[in-house]
Amino acid sequence: MDSPIFANLIADGYEQRAPDPETDAIDRGICAESVCMQCEKEGLLYQPYYHPTTGSYRAFCVCPPNAAT
Numbered sequence: 559m560d561s562p563i564f565a566n567l568i569a570d571g572y573e574q575r576a577p578d579p580e581t582d583a584i585d586r587g588i589c590a591e592s593v594c595m596q597c598e599k600e601g602l603l604y605q606p607y608y609h610p611t612t613g614s615y616r617a618f619c620v621c622p623p624n625a626a627t
């Protein structure tokens with residue numbers, strides 16, 4: 559199931575990656591320790607979106623069944 563917000567980010571030119579390895583590691587760790595507010599599952603998937611032109615960075619912690627990948 560694709561979430562509309564992720565599809566919109568890709569349409570706006572975002573790429574599915576972090577701006578740098580350090581950011582990737584930090585935010586990936588935060589998501590791994592996060593708990594889903596809907597099903598209370600612990601250990602969420604890190605979904606980074608980075609816009610190479612604007613430098614905009616959006617990161618989401620997603621429950622595995624709802625992940626875009």
Ligand SMILES: [Zn+2]
Nearest residue numbers: 594596597621
């Ligand atoms: Zn969940």
